[in-house]
Amino acid sequence: MDLTLRVWRQAGPDRPGAFEEYRAREISEDASFLEMLDVVNERLTLEGKEPITFDHDCREGICGTCGIMINGKPHGGQKGTATCQLHMRKFGNGDVIVVEPWRAAGFPVLKDLMVNRSAFDRIIEAGGYIGVDVGSAPEANLIPVPKAVSELAMDAAACIGCGACVAACPNNAAQLFTAAKVAHLNLLPQGQPERFARVEAMVDTMERFFGSCTNHGECEAACPKSISIDFIALLNKDYVRAKRINRAMVSRA
Ligand code: FES
Secondary structure (H helix, E strand, O other): OOEEEEEEEEOOOOOOEEEEEEEEOOOOOOOEHHHHHHHHHHHHHHOOOOOOOOOOOOOOOOOOOOOOEEOOEEHHHOOOOOHHHOEHHHOOOOOEEEEEOOOOOOOOEEEOOEEOOHHHHHHHHHHOOOOOOOOOOOOHHHOOOOHHHHHHHHHHHOOOOOOHHHHHOOOOEOHHHHHHHHHHHHOOHHHOOOHHHHHHHHHHHHHHHOEOOOOOOHHHHHOOOOOOOHHHHHHHHHHHHHHHHHHHHHHHO
């Protein structure tokens, strides 16, 4: 198939950007979107031109590194699909495809389609871990966890931190990412000792970089792992409790 790409090109964070048009010729419909960009880049390189910079790593929908706006939608808008898993058969021969980086103040553009997502690292640093020494794997029945709760924690842990939720949200809110990262620890026994310190620290850090949720629900629709916005309700509930409990602990200290 032959396609026309309108790609955002930007030489650096402080440089002006603009769309440039490229032809993507003889693309296999079995190629992924990133493989199609590889083909375009090979041709650009052979012509002595600067290839298009884009983030990628696993190319299996696991790492969350790939993240591109395709025709105005994060990851192209196909349900439960990261950019690396989006196949060209979803497009038609002769299509014009607009390709942009994530558009969010919290994710400044580094170059072309690559953005700086280190704000997510700051949120994780603030509390996305447990402080207890877990040691070697314990006997499975020593820490009873109801199956429904372990399933829910696993659903939250499916978040790959790609940032599509932020890019999709009109407020550029990171509530779905933060909620997933809080929930997969706060739901389990191992996450209880730091539960309320964790939620307060992670939400307060999130608010330094991102907007606030006003329940648009675009994040859930854009999430390549179909993470439910129900986790945002759990986050808000824990955050309200944390404000009360943490204040009481400080006044007693
Ligand atoms: S490259 Fe790892 S999720 Fe897409």
